[in-house]
Amino acid sequence: MRDGEQGVTFWEVCLSLTLLLGWGGVLVPFVEAGNERVARLEMTVRIYERLQGEVVKDADEPGGRLAVCEGDHCLPTL
Numbered sequence: 001m002r003d004g005e006q007g008v009t010f011w012e013v014c015l016s017l018t019l020l021l022g023w024g025g026v027l028v029p030f031v032e033a034g035n036e037r038v039a040r041l042e043m044t045v046r047i048y049e050r051l052q053g054e055v056v057k058d059a060d061e062p063g064g065r066l067a068v069c070e071g072d073h074c075l076p077t078l
Contacts, residue, residue: 044073051075 054068059078067074
């Protein structure tokens with residue numbers, strides 16, 4: 001090192017690590033919540049894909065149903 005320059009102190013390293021871990025603690029819940037929402041969305045899309053298949057089958061061979069439902073999700077028949 002040159003004259004007048006100081007290296008990084010132990011306390012600066014500790015503070016930097018603490019801030020980094022703090023940001024991790026703030027961001028992790030948002031990431032987890034986002035992952036849960038994506039999983040629910042994926043499940044809902046798959047339900048509607050199955051229902052859409054049922055609607056197409058019903059259109060080919062009408063069964064007299066007004067809607068095809070699975071749980072709280074419904075699609076009207078054609």
